[in-house]
Amino acid sequence: MKDTRTEARPIITLEAVEKYYGDYHALRGISAEIRQGEFFSLLGPSGCGKTTLLRTIAGFEDLSAGRLFIDGQDMAGVPANRRPTNMVFQSYAIFPHLSVAENVGFGLRRSGLSRAERAAKVEQALAMVGLAGFGGRAAHALSGGQRQRVALARALILEPTVLLLDEPLSALDKKMRDQMQGELRRLQRQVGITFILVTHDQEEALIMSDRIAVMFEGQIAQLDTPQMLYRRPVSRKVGEFIGVMNFLPARATVADETHIEVEAAGLGRAVIGPDQLPGGWHPGQTQSVGIRPETMSILYPGETTDRRVATGVVEDLSYYGDMTYYEVRLDGVERPMTISMKNLVGRPVLERGTEARVAWDARSLVLFA
Amino acid sequence: MKRPLRVYAILYLGFLYAPIALLPVFAFNDGTVIAFPLRGFTWDWFRQLAEIPALHAAVLNSLKIAVISAILATCLGVLAARAATRFAFPGKKGIMGLIMLPLVLPEIIVAVSLLVVLLQLGLSLGAWTVIMGHVLIATPFAIAILNSAFQGLDRSLEEAAVDLGETKWSSFRLVTLPLVMPGIISSLLIAFTISLDEFIIAFFLTGTEPTLPVYLWGQMRFPQRLPVIMALGTILVLASVLLLAIAEYARRRGAARTGQKDAGGFL
Ligand SMILES: Nc1ncnc2c1ncn2[C@@H]1O[C@H](COP(=O)(O)OP(=O)(O)OP(=O)(O)O)[C@@H](O)[C@H]1O
Ligand SMILES: [Mg+2]
Numbered sequence: 256m257k258d259t260r261t262e263a264r265p266i267i268t269l270e271a272v273e274k275y276y277g278d279y280h281a282l283r284g285i286s287a288e289i290r291q292g293e294f295f296s297l298l299g300p301s302g303c304g305k306t307t308l309l310r311t312i313a314g315f316e317d318l319s320a321g322r323l324f325i326d327g328q329d330m331a332g333v334p335a336n337r338r339p340t341n342m343v344f345q346s347y348a349i350f351p352h353l354s355v356a357e358n359v360g361f362g363l364r365r366s367g368l369s370r371a372e373r374a375a376k377v378e379q380a381l382a383m384v385g386l387a388g389f390g391g392r393a394a395h396a397l398s399g400g401q402r403q404r405v406a407l408a409r410a411l412i413l414e415p416t417v418l419l420l421d422e423p424l425s426a427l428d429k430k431m432r433d434q435m436q437g438e439l440r441r442l443q444r445q446v447g448i449t450f451i452l453v454t455h456d457q458e459e460a461l462i463m464s465d466r467i468a469v470m471f472e473g474q475i476a477q478l479d480t481p482q483m484l485y486r487r488p489v490s491r492k493v494g495e496f497i498g499v500m501n502f503l504p505a506r507a508t509v510a511d512e513t514h515i516e517v518e519a520a521g522l523g524r525a526v527i528g529p530d531q532l533p534g535g536w537h538p539g540q541t542q543s544v545g546i547r548p549e550t551m552s553i554l555y556p557g558e559t560t561d562r563r564v565a566t567g568v569v570e571d572l573s574y575y576g577d578m579t580y581y582e583v584r585l586d587g588v589e590r591p592m593t594i595s596m597k598n599l600v601g602r603p604v605l606e607r608g609t610e611a612r613v614a615w616d617a618r619s620l621v622l623f624a
Numbered sequence: 625m626k627r628p629l630r631v632y633a634i635l636y637l638g639f640l641y642a643p644i645a646l647l648p649v650f651a652f653n654d655g656t657v658i659a660f661p662l663r664g665f666t667w668d669w670f671r672q673l674a675e676i677p678a679l680h681a682a683v684l685n686s687l688k689i690a691v692i693s694a695i696l697a698t699c700l701g702v703l704a705a706r707a708a709t710r711f712a713f714p715g716k717k718g719i720m721g722l723i724m725l726p727l728v729l730p731e732i733i734v735a736v737s738l739l740v741v742l743l744q745l746g747l748s749l750g751a752w753t754v755i756m757g758h759v760l761i762a763t764p765f766a767i768a769i770l771n772s773a774f775q776g777l778d779r780s781l782e783e784a785a786v787d788l789g790e791t792k793w794s795s796f797r798l799v800t801l802p803l804v805m806p807g808i809i810s811s812l813l814i815a816f817t818i819s820l821d822e823f824i825i826a827f828f829l830t831g832t833e834p835t836l837p838v839y840l841w842g843q844m845r846f847p848q849r850l851p852v853i854m855a856l857g858t859i860l861v862l863a864s865v866l867l868l869a870i871a872e873y874a875r876r877r878g879a880a881r882t883g884q885k886d887a888g889g890f891l
Contacts, residue, residue, distance in 0.1 A: 313787060315783055315786075334786075335783070335786045335787055336786045336787070336788075336789050336790060336791060337789075340787075341787055341788065342783075342784070342787045344780040344783070344784055345780075346778050346780050348778060348780035348781050348783065348784035350781060350784070350785075350799055351803065352799075352802045352803055361785070361788050362788035362789055364789070364790070365789050365790075409784075409788070410787075410788075413788065413789070
């Protein structure tokens with residue numbers, strides 16, 4: 256499934272896109288290709304320029320420099336109303352003076368379709384988002400989730416090449432959000448339209464996306480699949496932003512083209528194989544390495560393993576029902592690290608102050624360039 | 625409410641409205657002298673109203689001036705309110721402050737300075753000069769009303785319409801205009817009322833055709849006409865109250881329809 260997507264042609268091409276608001280440099284050399292039919296997310300902290308990038312694609316902001324192609328066509332000078340994109344606004348921007356059907360059918364005004372054809376399309380679009388029969392309702396009397404669906408139907412009815420969504424789920428409560436994440440994903444597969452989703456919620460991005468661009472301060476820090484982003488963040492900043500990651504100081508003892516050997520504080524020596532070799536490591540140099548909480552485990556008394564073992568003390572823990580997050584301070588390390596353990600039968604939750612043996616693998620160490 | 629406060633409130637309202645309440649009292653009083661005791665009921669003064677051609681000319685003149693002033697002030701108000709709520713530009717605060725200044729400027733100052741300028745320019749006085757003056761004083765009210773109408777609008781609404789294929793202008797027409805329409809109606813009615821009731825500017829800038837307030841003032845010299853003026857005043861008060869009530873109703877309904885919080889407005 257992934258493979259066909261990887262082969263898909265680019266539908267949006269960004270070439271060194273720059274955007275200034277006066278003196279403020281909002282987008283700094285954004286280059287990326289977004290593929291036909293993929294669910295693409297722009298993920299980053301508040302103010303990093305996600306909305307700005309989405310709005311430049313939609314045509315609401317001019318580029319200060321660089322080029323933007325949609326479906327092979329240069330978008331320079333093409334106004335928003337002639338671009339093959341449609342947008343779901345963060346506020347949903349439902350027209351409050353129109354009915355649900357009039358809202359959804361708004362984009363068909365210039366389609367040249369007959370009244371009956373339009374009504375049929377509207378009903379079809381409403382059915383697609385689960386609002387069949389809601390056409391006659393007044394738009395200002397809808398719930399948050401319903402408004403969101405109306406906004407979706409209104410944008411999708413024009414069958415855009417690309418659908419742009421600016422934090423569409425941020426106004427919903429947690430339960431509704433979880434449900435809509437699933438629905439949005441299904442809808443995207445069903446219509447096959449490229450979706451570009453802006454979000455600052457890393458979990459949402461991981462769940463929904465085929466690929467994610469992580470943005471910091473107007474730049475794309477990493478563009479990858481959710482799995483690669485999680486497993487192989489290219490920088491400490493990306494690793495910290497997505498999920499939980501522990502960082503340990505490590506000194507390179509050997510570094511050549513085929514492998515790197517590091518001495519990681521608290522864990523010990525590890526040989527890093529060729530599939531995870533970043534550049535920029537030199538013997539004698541100290542840098543941080545990352546390791547995810549779930550790639551380590553605490554051994555119970557009597558439990559044996561063929562994995563590497565380090566020792567430490569449980570300093571604190573947070574119990575989540577299905578999981579427990581332990582803060583373990585390894586011998587010789589200043590800051591405790593987070594280790595997550597599934598709560599299985601026969602594995603009682605450990606107490607604070609317990610001496611713990613920690614099993615880990617060299618393969619799960621992440622080196623940053 | 626505490627007792628002194630209640631007394632104060634009643635005195636205040638009495639002071640405010642007693643003179644106006646006297647208008648209808650004497651408009652229906654069968655006697656030429658405006659004094660108690662009352663001398664019986666009559667429709668006579670209202671009947672006489674119908675028989676004064678100069679009065680009719682003044683009413684028509686006033687209506688014409690008020691309608692045109694209201695439309696011009698509201699158009700300017702729409703432009704200013706949209707610019708003020710949508711765009712950031714250098715000196716915005718200062719410019720808006722200057723536009724709103726006539727709200728608190730003594731009208732006599734506005735009237736005299738306009739008169740001086742018009743005479744210096746060699747323009748003759750007439751309905752158009754009064755309209756200019758009235759637009760000047762009504763526009764701040766229009767802007768204040770329309771500002772609150774525009775402020776409540778989500779700016780993504782127009783963008784959404786553009787995104788769905790409409791041009792900037794048709795988006796404004798299809799989305800923004802219907803949503804601010806109650807504000808526009810409210811602004812039209814209030815500007816109309818302001819112009820209709822305005823005396824000082826009209827007094828200075830009117831040419832040979834007086835507006836209604838100017839005509840009324842002229843009639844004050846004839847004591848025997850006073851009951852007729854009272855009758856006319858009664859009609860004017862009723863009309864003003866009615867118009868303002870409609871204006872406020874329109875504004876509130878608009879706010880409710882777009883789901884905004886009720887903020888601003890003069891009533
Ligand atoms: N019209 C504008 N004029 C000036 N600065 C702007 C404008 N729009 C956005 N900015 C600035 O550009 C930066 C990026 O804004 P943007 O809205 O793209 O952020 P974002 O990543 O979408 O953040 P959020 O998650 O808070 O929505 C911000 O610092 C913002 O203040
Ligand atoms: Mg944003």
